[in-house]
Amino acid sequence: MQDNITKILKAIADPTRREIFHALVIATSALSITQICGQFSMSRQGVTKHIKTLEEVGLVDITTKGRERFCLADVQPLKQVSEWMKFYEKFWDGALGNLGTYLDAN
Amino acid sequence: MQDNITKILKAIADPTRREIFHALVIATSALSITQICGQFSMSRQGVTKHIKTLEEVGLVDITTKGRERFCLADVQPLKQVSEWMKFYEKFWDGALGNLGTYLDAN
DNA sequence: AAAACAAGCAACTTTTTGGTTGCATATTTT
């Protein structure tokens, strides 16, 4: 299909998914699907789908406990984004950042 | 419409756009639309569209010179992504985000 | 055992996105 960094970027490119992810990161404990859905105005299935795509890229881990499924955020995949950006950070301070800085540094 | 960070993330979530952006960042000078298109197998209009969305979020600056339009990469917008991620970097080292806390608590 | 609850699956609709082709316009070049 597509490469990993693309999938991760697509996952966080959606505002609802960023909200869900954020809610999970700041949560003091794992949240069940229903608990998460309760925080959004859209349908349960809509939220569930978003959680699923987050899970697929590893930004959310899910553990089943009885009839409930508890979600936890995992920031690890973001490292790949960070890694991708690292190259461009070299150009942070060049006014319009093109090669100059890069050549100097290498 | 949508907020800025969302637009920037969507822009870089597409692999072709990341390629175009990268080509511009490492270019020694501004590249014309045709020069950029030459590097891709898809149609000129396809590439042009991608360049346009990159321009809309500020990742590419364009200057017209006669009948040509020259493109330069601008990494600045990526700072917003970096900024967004900063919050989550705090959790970089918790093995699985807050899973530890969760397991301990049960 | 029946009712209530948590959640998944599947089908379907709408919108967005990635990509195409054809045509128009302005600028060079010959």
Added chain:
DNA sequence: AAAATATGCAACCAAAAAGTTGCTTGTTTT
């Protein structure tokens, strides 16, 4: 001035994504 070049614009198409609703399955609770 005619031909060639660089590009934009608009319409169109196909595939993917976002979101909905209805039904099913398993687990608790009463």
